[in-house]
Amino acid sequence: MANNLAIIPARGGSKRIPRKNVRPFMGKPIMAYSIEVALKSGLFDEVMVSTDDEEIIGIARQYGARVPFVRTETTANDHATLADVIREVMERYEEEGKVFDNVCCILATAPLISPEDIRSSYDRLVSSDFVTVYPVVAFSYPILRALQMDAEGGMTMRWSEYAKTRSQDLETMYHDSGTFYWHKVAPWRAGIQRRGGIVVDESRVQDIDTETDWKLAEMKFRMLHG
Structure with a gap:
């Protein structure tokens, strides 16, 4: 069986909505939803949070994620990309002798996605020649x-x-959708770009960059969950 890793990037700095990753959303820190959806999917050998922030480390562990190492200053700045974070995490795990076949990078502000979204994307990834699969x-x-x-x-x-x-x-x-991305680790790191997608409804997707975005996400959450 494949070894799968979930990475949830959650740095401490956020310019547009301060402390966005730990801000309460419908009763708990917004990043808790990403941790829970990864765990509930049942697909991962490990669910980890990549962060540089002590408060985030505490919340990550509280909700069941691991934080095996702290993100470096290079990947904690405003210019680092998700790809930079994933590569750093892979390298750190390899230093510990751990190698993963597939990685899913789940954004910390994606409270509307479901375990079924994670699983259906994974099924498409492993049953195809796609190197990357994500919801659109x-x-x-x-x-x-x-x-x-x-x-x-x-x-x-x-x-x-x-x-x-x-x-x-x-x-x-x-x-x-800007929510999560599955990659086959070896070909992705080799630079092979073969992308596929699954279609999700717009009711389960919301960019959260402003206070209005935040309120819209809460409205959609209530609509989905009652």
């Missing part, structure tokens, strides 16, 4: 009808050839 959401309005605005406020269609095409005849386009 259909754009709520046909993107081929996009409008452009000039400096004076004038509007033009980005793709005017679709001006008279019926909405139902336009191709469905998708965007990244």
Whole structure:
């Protein structure tokens, strides 16, 4: 059986919503939901939190995640990417003699995803030649009808050839849900880019960068869970 690792990146610094990763969301720290969904999926040999923050370490352990090492200053700054964090975690585990076949990077602010989302994405990953699989959401309005605005406020269609095409005849386009990412470790680290996706409903996805975003996420949570 494959060895799977869940990584939940949760650094202490957050500019737009201070202390976002530990802020209470519907009764518990928002990052607790990501830990719980990973554990409930039943897929992981280890669920770990990558952080540089003592409070986050305490919360991570309280909800059942491991924090085997502290994130370095290099990956705790504003410029580090998720890929940088994953590579650092892989290298640290290898120093301890641990190697994983697959890794799932779950964002700390994704309280609307479910264990079934994690499992269905994993099934697609292991049953295909995809190196990366992640959930996507259909754009709520046909993107081929996009409008452009000039400096004076004038509007033009980005793709005017679709001006008279019926909405139902336009191709469905998708965007990244920004919630989690599965990778096959070896080919991903080798730079092979073969991506696949699963479609999730927009009711289970919400970017949380502003106070309005936070309130929308709470509204969606109530709608999903009553």
